[in-house]
Amino acid sequence: MTIDTGSLLALGFGSPWLLLGAALAAIPAILHLLFRREHRAEPFAANRFLAEATRKHSRRLRFQHWVLLIVRTTILLLVAIALARPVLDISDADISNDRTNVHHLFILDATLSMRHSDRGQRRFDRGRTILQRTVEASHDGDTFRLLVIRGAGPPVVIAQAAGRRPDVLAELDRLEPTWETGREVETLQAALALLNTPTGSGRNRVSLVTDLQRSTWTPVDPGLRDRLRRALSSIRARSELVIYDVGGPAASNAAVVGLASETPVAIAGEPVTLRATVSHFGTGDPLQRQVEWHVDDRLVSRRGLVLVAGGTTTLDWTHRFARAGEHHIEVRLSGDGLPDDDHRHLALPVRDRLQVLLVGNRTGSRPDDASTFYVDAALDPGGLSSEPNSRAHSSQIVTTSIHGRRLVDNDLERPDCVVLCDVPRLDRLEVSRLARFVAGGGGLVIGLGSSIDTEAWNRLLGEQGANLLPGRLGNLVAADGSTQAAAVFDPAGYAHPLLSVFRGLDDNGLATTVTLKYLRAQPHQASRVALAFDSGDPAILCRRFGHGHVVLVTTSLDARWTTWPVLSTSFPPMVHELVRFATSSRWAARNHLVGQPITRPVGSSTTTGILLAPDGSQLPIQDLLSKNSAGGRRVLSNQTLMPGIYRLSLERPSATTESYGINVDTSESDLAATGGPTLRTGLLGIDSPIYTRWHNADAPVLFDQPGRPLGRILLGVLLGLLLVEATMAWRFLPGVTTLGMLLATVIAGWWAGAMAGAAAGLAVAAATALWTRRNRYGRHRWWSTAGDTA
Amino acid sequence: MTGDLNPATQVARTSATSLLDSNLQSRLAGLSFQTRRPLEGPVTGRHRSRQRGFSAEFAEHREYVPGDDVRYVDWKAYGRSDRYYLKEFEDETNFTCWLVLDTSESMSYRSGTATESKLDHARRAAAALAWLILRGADAVGLVTIAGKLGRLVPPSTQPSHLDQLNRAMLDATPAGPSGLGAAFRDLATRLTRPAVVICFSDLFDDLNETAAGLEQLAWRGHDVAVLQVIDPAEEDFPFEEPTRFLGMEGEADQVVEPRALAEAYRVEFRRFLDDISSRCRSMRMDHALLRSDVPLATSLPRFLEARLRHPARGAAP
Structure with missing residues (x-):
């Protein structure tokens, strides 16, 4: 509720329903009417003088009674008003009172949290209304510049100081909140740069309109916090900085913070485990929500969920996709004030089979001469070739074996995982293709052997080259033909996910595996040792590269350097785990956060197609084609500013359609705000007014500056009135004196400070005392006689 | 009287002696009651008389008229002025005092802060x-007054009186x-000789x-x-x-918020006292307040000393 008195003053209430308490103000009158006091009776000889005094002073007494009743009623009214959290908007008045030209610089927060809606109004809309009202209340000669805190796009909206109010209002009207996180520091620095631009005479006033989200304005990172502090302090030093907090009371919020497939590669007809993570940001009572699973926009599951405040819950859903192709999974949480983070999308391509490309260096008369033989057999122990050099060995995996020389001919679009088995060396083009393949989410497993050209591998795939290798290859460690001196595996507690299948199995075969030779590898900083030899040298190294994974086995994946493939039962499951782990983020490139680009390599022949956004807008890929750092062509779109499923359709020759899931960054989902004092001491360290209260009416700009809050003022008035009431009920004149003292103190204190206020109060008290003494009727004394008084 | 067996009378007799206490008597012992104007009494006394007589105190000359006693002709004055003048001398006499006690x-009334009622205080002052x-x-x-003249005890000079x-007062x-x-007017018609009249009353009546x-x-x-007896609560409220x-005398009851009306009441009461004081002064009467919470040993000497300091007040024109 708002009481708006033109552009000068607006009174609002944070909890208007508490104004019902104003009915309490009728209590004194009701008590007076219904429960008249039973007076005690007493004979009195001088009753005639009482009657005369009553007759002469009845009007005055009635007036005093009315005044006292008004004071008492006002006290109750003020209590009700104070409970309703009154807030006074004087922002316009503040501006109107100053005739100096003002160069306004507006900074409006447009991040995801500003989309939060309370009682039908978004934080962003409240903030925009504040700025609109500021514009409307401005004077001729005032100018305006506008910046927006957002993720993508430049922060500066109006760079040149604009003096035409309709233009500024129109620009404000066009603004909409984004689904992004913000770049606060960059925006503040841009504002600082604008402030350094000369604008003529007048003063600069920076209005920062934000919800003061804690995660944004008091970040955990001390470096970021320091940069924010310095930027705000610099702005404060160059302008009059006013912060409008449109966040309002702390709002609890639930969000779907994660959605992923636990099955590395989804295979048609096979169960796929999907996992959603739901968090409740905030405090208070647990939230009851409904969670819905949608597959390809079709509801497949709905269940209730209780979210504990501050807690996170994971939900699993297993689904079998009937057919291969592009699929879209969405988890929907029943709504709250911020519905945009209650949805999460997952673009999930489903394959008929998992495609594994085996690359070896040898062929021979016997099948097991091939360096890929044991891996192939492990992946498909009993399968038959369905085509030359290819065998379908299970319902899930299709392996294709090629010689290392043919790798250059393969475009690596089909396989999900590539296994290099003792490939002597790779040329730059092959390395480039492999790097692009892995960066796009593909898996790469590297097995070594006697054919390896260590120097070439380190140069082309090491840190100086494509940086694919998890470690630098070193010298050969050999057991000199003696099994006694051979290396054995040290699982180190099976801590790595690769070894999780062996955990708890005493006779898993790993400990009995004998390795005669291996290349000593020096792990890179980004790598992790999954399995080591008892000598301490790494046996299996892993690293993440782009969206994909690279796994390096420092011994051979055939029987030349180790007995592992032929004598150990652990080899087949380990090969499966290697492929599974390497492809575990196969489709990570298909799912991004808002603002992150969609990229896809395309062939030189691909020239047409469209990118379809969730809102139905289309972008021709001719506008999105560019070259990557390696010189290849790619589709690159930064227009992922809206959450949802984007569909990239490439026309001939590839004629494919791919889905990309874009989700909001849930770091904006925690709506906890930074309080004014905390902001002041923890971040700003400056004394800027912070307008912290708001309400959901048309005029949301409300005044509650820390140190001068309306609530405290009301409390002070209440205490003063209570004192006046107590004094007035005792004696009317002292009550009036007290009221006068309080008024004089407040008015003088307001204008000239506390000392002046105290002096004014004492002056009123002294004047009243003198007046009372002068008018005192005290000539009679008990001993006075006619002679004495003559 | 000694044979009266009425218990009430016994109590009254017992209380009669208590109207005077030794402290008050000792305080008044060195004082006397001074009349303010010449009066006539039945015997020679210490007070000036309206009659001219043959005491040693010369009063004035007056011109001789036939029939005057030639013994009082001032021959020295005749020698100086060749006219006959008679010498007149002040006559000294006793006086009669009427104690008028208001028993309305x-x-x-006796408030919580007073030790006795106004009537008791007046009784002790009169005694x-x-x-x-x-x-x-x-x-x-x-003489007692309560709406009209009440009991009248004739004057006497006997100490046992x-x-x-x-x-009678008790x-x-x-x-x-x-x-x-009305009572004062009635009394005025009954008193045939000039006397001292001392009224003990709160004067709560039509002024x-x-x-x-x-x-x-x-x-x-x-x-x-006029010795106006008031209760402290009546003045201080x-x-x-x-x-x-x-x-207490037929006035309407008053429901009052004392804190709101106290000052106004005090103003009214003090105006009343001022009015009485002013009227008494204009009629050349003494007026004194006797608060019932103030000992008579303090208030009565002040009253008597004031009369001694201004003995001529109220002299007949």
């Missing part, structure tokens, strides 16, 4: 003055309205009527003194809580 209902006057061989009488006066019970004005009655007394040559004040 309002005189029975003390009677004792003082009788000690000077002057005559003292008593004090006991009769005290008993026998008077407070009742009815004051009716002071114009009361003043008219007092004026009658003064006009007939009486030396009138110390009440705090809302109270229904009940009228």
Whole structure:
């Protein structure tokens, strides 16, 4: 509720329903009417003088009674008003009172949290209304510049100081909140740069309109916090900085913070485990929500969920996709004030089979001469070739074996995982293709052997080259033909996910595996040792590269350097785990956060197609084609500013359609705000007014500056009135004196400070005392006689 | 009287002696009651008489008229002026004092802060003055007033008369309205010789009527003194809580918020006292306040000393 008195003053209430308490103000009158006091009776000889005094002073007494009743009623009214959290908007008045030209610089927060809606109004809309009202209340000669805190796009909206109010209002009207996180520091620095631009005479006033989200304005990172502090302090030093907090009371919020497939590669007809993570940001009572699973926009599951405040819950859903192709999974949480983070999308391509490309260096008369033989057999122990050099060995995996020389001919679009088995060396083009393949989410497993050209591998795939290798290859460690001196595996507690299948199995075969030779590898900083030899040298190294994974086995994946493939039962499951782990983020490139680009390599022949956004807008890929750092062509779109499923359709020759899931960054989902004092001491360290209260009416700009809050003022008035009431009920004149003292103190204190206020109060008290003494009727004394008084 | 077996009378007799206490007597022992104007008494006394006589105190000359006693011709004056003048001398006599005691209902009032009612205070004051006057061989009488003249005890100079006066005062019970004005007028017609009239009353009555009655007394040559007896609560009005004040002489009850009305009441009461004081002064009467919470040993000497300091006040023009 708002009481708006033109552009000068607006009174609002944070909890208007508490104004019902104003009915309490009728209590004194009701008590007076219904429960008249039973007076005690007493004979009195001088009753005639009482009657005369009553007759002469009845009007005055009635007036005093009315005044006292008004004071008492006002006290109750003020209590009700104070409970309703009154807030006074004087922002316009503040501006109107100053005739100096003002160069306004507006900074409006447009991040995801500003989309939060309370009682039908978004934080962003409240903030925009504040700025609109500021514009409307401005004077001729005032100018305006506008910046927006957002993720993508430049922060500066109006760079040149604009003096035409309709233009500024129109620009404000066009603004909409984004689904992004913000770049606060960059925006503040841009504002600082604008402030350094000369604008003529007048003063600069920076209005920062934000919800003061804690995660944004008091970040955990001390470096970021320091940069924010310095930027705000610099702005404060160059302008009059006013912060409008449109966040309002702390709002609890639930969000779907994660959605992923636990099955590395989804295979048609096979169960796929999907996992959603739901968090409740905030405090208070647990939230009851409904969670819905949608597959390809079709509801497949709905269940209730209780979210504990501050807690996170994971939900699993297993689904079998009937057919291969592009699929879209969405988890929907029943709504709250911020519905945009209650949805999460997952673009999930489903394959008929998992495609594994085996690359070896040898062929021979016997099948097991091939360096890929044991891996192939492990992946498909009993399968038959369905085509030359290819065998379908299970319902899930299709392996294709090629010689290392043919790798250059393969475009690596089909396989999900590539296994290099003792490939002597790779040329730059092959390395480039492999790097692009892995960066796009593909898996790469590297097995070594006697054919390896260590120097070439380190140069082309090491840190100086494509940086694919998890470690630098070193010298050969050999057991000199003696099994006694051979290396054995040290699982180190099976801590790595690769070894999780062996955990708890005493006779898993790993400990009995004998390795005669291996290349000593020096792990890179980004790598992790999954399995080591008892000598301490790494046996299996892993690293993440782009969206994909690279796994390096420092011994051979055939029987030349180790007995592992032929004598150990652990080899087949380990090969499966290697492929599974390497492809575990196969489709990570298909799912991004808002603002992150969609990229896809395309062939030189691909020239047409469209990118379809969730809102139905289309972008021709001719506008999105560019070259990557390696010189290849790619589709690159930064227009992922809206959450949802984007569909990239490439026309001939590839004629494919791919889905990309874009989700909001849930770091904006925690709506906890930074309080004014905390902001002041923890971040700003400056004394800027912070307008912290708001309400959901048309005029949301409300005044509650820390140190001068309306609530405290009301409390002070209440205490003063209570004192006046107590004094007035005792004696009317002292009550009036007290009221006068309080008024004089407040008015003088307001204008000239506390000392002046105290002096004014004492002056009123002294004047009243003198007046009372002068008018005192005290000539009679008990001993006075006619002679004495003559 | 000694054979009276009535218990009430016994109590009254016992209380009669208690109206005077030794402290008050010792305080008044060095004082005397001074008349303010010449009076006539039945015997020679210490007070000036309206009659000219043959005492040693020369008063004035007056021209001889036939029939005058030639013994009093001032021959020295005849030698100087060749005219006959007679020498006249002041006559000294005793006086009669009437104690007028208001026994109306309002005189029975006693507040919480007072040690006795106004009537009791007035009784003790009257007894003390009677004792003082009788000690000077002057005559003292008593009349009570309660709406009209009540009991009248004729004046006497006998010291034993004090006991009769005290008993009469104790026998008077407070009742009815004051009716002071009519009573004073009635008294004025009854007193044939000028006398000292001392009124003990709160004067809570029609002030114009009361003043008219007092004026009658003064006009007939009486030396009138008004000792207004009030209760401390009537002057201070110390009440705090809302109270229904009940009228004692037929006045309407007043429901009052004392804290709101106290100052106005005090103003009214003080105006009343001022009015009485002013009227008494204009009629050349003494007026003094006797608060019932102030010991008579303090208030009566002040009254008497004031009369001694201004003995000529009230002299006939």
